[in-house]
Each structure stands twice: as C-alpha cells, then as structure tokens.
Amino acid sequence: MINESALLESKTLRGSVLDRTDVLDRVKALSLLPDGMHVTTAMVAAYFEVTVKTLESVVEDHRSELEASGYQVLTGKRLALFKGASGIQSRSKALALFSRRAVLNVAMLLRDSEVARQVRVYLLDMEYLARTQPVENPAHTTPMSLDDRIDQRITHILGKTVVPMFNALIETSGEHRRELVALRTDVQRVEKRLRQHHARLERLEGTRDDRSAVGVMASMDAMNGRAFEQHIARLLRRDGCTNVVVQGGHGDRGVDITGRTADGRRLVVQCKRFAPYLNITSPDVQKFVGAAKVLYSAEVALFVATCPFTPDAVRIAAETGITAVHRGLLEAWSAGEPLKVLE
Structure with a gap:
C-alpha cells in the first residue's frame, strides 16, 4: 500500500x-x-x-x-x-x-x-505533492515533466520520513536490523504505488501535457471549504450575477450561495469541495432539491462539486431542474467558459 x-x-x-x-x-x-x-x-x-x-x-x-x-x-x-x-x-x-x-x-x-x-492515501499522495511544488516565476514558467513530479514526491517521502527512521534504527542496535530491511522493502513499494497513484490523478484531473501540474483544479483542491465557496461566488459575479451572497456554514439550510442571474432569476448554489476520487450521490442531490426548490423557490439551482456525480445523482438532478457542475465542467467554468444556464 x-x-x-x-x-x-x-x-x-x-x-x-x-x-x-x-x-x-x-x-x-x-x-x-x-x-x-x-x-x-x-x-x-x-x-x-x-x-x-x-x-x-x-x-x-x-x-x-x-x-x-x-x-x-x-x-x-x-x-x-x-x-x-x-x-x-x-x-x-x-x-x-x-x-x-x-x-x-x-x-x-x-x-x-x-x-x-x-x-492516509490523501496525506501521502496529495499533500506531499502540494508541498513539493516549486513557486512559479510568472515570467519563466516551464511545465514540469511527469518524471520530475514523481521524483519530487518520492524524494520528499524518502528524505523527510523514511530515511530519518532508517537512521534512527541504524543508530540504536543490531536488534532492529530486521525492521530496517522491512522498511527498505516498503520504500520500493512506495515508489511503485506513487507511480500508480500519479497516473490515476492524471486521469481524474485531466492534466494535459501542455498545462502546468499546478492548474485550475489543483488550486481548488488546495482550498478549504470557505475559500472554495468564495471562488464560486467570484465566478458567478464574473458571469454577470448580482446580489451574490456567500452564506455557507452552520444554519445555511443546505444552500451555500444565493444571488440573481444577469437576467434577474433567483439563484442558489450548493458547493462541495470533495476529494476527486469521491462522488456526489443521489441523496446529496435530493437534499439540495428540497432546500433549493422548497425553501428558496430557486429558478436556477447549481450543485457545484470538485468530484464526479454518480449516474443516479445526474439523473435526479436532470429530473428536478438542478444543474450538476461536475469536476470537468467546473474546470472549464473556472478557466473562462461560462455556464449555459446562467446566460
């Protein structure tokens, strides 16, 4: 593992x-x-x-x-x-x-x-990647190769965690030799799994060869829930929405953002910043339907998530007039492409 x-x-x-x-x-x-x-x-x-x-x-x-x-x-x-x-x-x-x-x-x-x-996977797969990303120089931005990013992650884990443990074992006594050998074997397994997980993240985030690894979705994955809600509010204002209010938190009654579209329709938004390997399920959408349609009488309702929606969740969203903004659509929206439902 x-x-x-x-x-x-x-x-x-x-x-x-x-x-x-x-x-x-x-x-x-x-x-x-x-x-x-x-x-x-x-x-x-x-x-x-x-x-x-x-x-x-x-x-x-x-x-x-x-x-x-x-x-x-x-x-x-x-x-x-x-x-x-x-x-x-x-x-x-x-x-x-x-x-x-x-x-x-x-x-x-x-x-x-x-x-x-x-x-545990997120700790050692996402967090170490974030820590090892270099600060970009806007004037000289060179996309990192796949091998470079993998090497950085492996170097961080070996240099900051496993190697110090090796040293501590070596410095104690011969009774820990067996554990040291086992840890060395684990290092080889770590390297193999890092490569497998990096390939999986490439598929999930749709990283292209012509785009820096620290892209639109990577920055959103690094946000906390409140920062993500503010990011979505900025996108709404960019696309002409007015009276945009971020109200996420305790007592929000299932709606994180309210506002009006450019043509005056009542707008509500639910924001979910989940890990990319999770899914928005049908119960999640059903709960939002009640809040959006019953409590807020929304004319436009967006369920925005940094992860995919299950097929059932997509079906329920379509049947109830909810716009499911999944990870791929969110990336395009953040990159400048407007949402059709807001036009």
Whole structure:
C-alpha cells in the first residue's frame, strides 16, 4: 500500500504529518461540537464509519499517543465547565473528546475503515505533492515533466520520513536490523504505488501535457471549504450575477450561495469541495432539491462539486431542474467558459 503500512506501523511517521488536519475535510466533512474544536467518540466513529466499540479499542491500544495529539476524557468540574461553555446536554459522568489532530491520528491507526484509508492515501499522495511544488516565476514558467513530479514526491517521502527512521534504527542496535530491511522493502513499494497513484490523478484531473501540474483544479483542491465557496461566488459575479451572497456554514439550510442571474432569476448554489476520487450521490442531490426548490423557490439551482456525480445523482438532478457542475465542467467554468444556464 502507498505507505499505509508505514503510517499504521510507525509512530514517528504519524507524528510527522499530524499538522495536516485539513486533509480530514478534503476527504469527508468533519462535524464539530459547538465549541468548534472537539468531537465526541460517537462523532469520530460516524466519520470513519466504524462502530464505537472499534474506536474504543483503538483508543485503548494507543491511548498515550492519542492523548499527546489532543484526546482527553473530561470528568467532574472540568466536564461541568465544558458542558456549560459548549451547551452540551449530557448526563454522562465522563466525556471523551478528540481534537482534530487526534482524529487525524485515529485515521492513521484504523486498519479497517475505508474513510481512514482514504485519509492516509490523501496525506501521502496529495499533500506531499502540494508541498513539493516549486513557486512559479510568472515570467519563466516551464511545465514540469511527469518524471520530475514523481521524483519530487518520492524524494520528499524518502528524505523527510523514511530515511530519518532508517537512521534512527541504524543508530540504536543490531536488534532492529530486521525492521530496517522491512522498511527498505516498503520504500520500493512506495515508489511503485506513487507511480500508480500519479497516473490515476492524471486521469481524474485531466492534466494535459501542455498545462502546468499546478492548474485550475489543483488550486481548488488546495482550498478549504470557505475559500472554495468564495471562488464560486467570484465566478458567478464574473458571469454577470448580482446580489451574490456567500452564506455557507452552520444554519445555511443546505444552500451555500444565493444571488440573481444577469437576467434577474433567483439563484442558489450548493458547493462541495470533495476529494476527486469521491462522488456526489443521489441523496446529496435530493437534499439540495428540497432546500433549493422548497425553501428558496430557486429558478436556477447549481450543485457545484470538485468530484464526479454518480449516474443516479445526474439523473435526479436532470429530473428536478438542478444543474450538476461536475469536476470537468467546473474546470472549464473556472478557466473562462461560462455556464449555459446562467446566460
């Protein structure tokens, strides 16, 4: 696996990427408690689509590591103060809380969660690519070759994570020789999987040979949810829409942006900045249909996503008058091609 084995087995490697908590929202939206900082055990289990018992087992096995990442159990006065400050209603005498760092730590410990696996892949496939991209000189922009980008990713992983582990093992004693050999084998597997994943990303993002790797979609993939909504609002204004208001967040009733088209029609937009290998499903579209048509009486409704739509989602969108702006259409729109529904 693409260093999944290394993340699962190496505490050192896990610690080196714990600050990349933004990856959690890129794979799947993580709901937080009212304090905006913590989640409960049940919420973490729901995010990773595992049982509470499974999560509790992970905590039991790695408690000290998770506590260092921000996991804590509140009791007594501390629990009472937290309930009062956050407005949480609970009769429990103890409350386990996870910080975002702790949730990311769990993602690197859960073996049997598909969501956790996607987080690990995204960490070592997308984030390392973003870190190694050079700053472009507008006057001298030279597209990177495929081999150059792959070499940079491999170099980063070897130089920043695996090699330091090798050195630490060598410096200890001969009892770690077997582990060192195993890690060397993992490095070879990493290189192979990096090439496979890069080819997959090329297909998903439609990267052309005549375009820099840091293109329209790559920049959107690096945005957080709020920045993505603002980007879509700018596109709407560019295409003549008026009264454009970004209202995404808690209490938005399923609509992130409202406004008027150039000819005065009521406009609502739902924005989903998901990882490119995920999909917008029919329940996602059905939920937006209710908000757009019933709550807002929209005449033009856009569901904008950085990922594909499932066939069922496309069918429901077409039947209900929703314009599905999938990854490919979004790229063309961002590059200057107007949406026909706005004309």
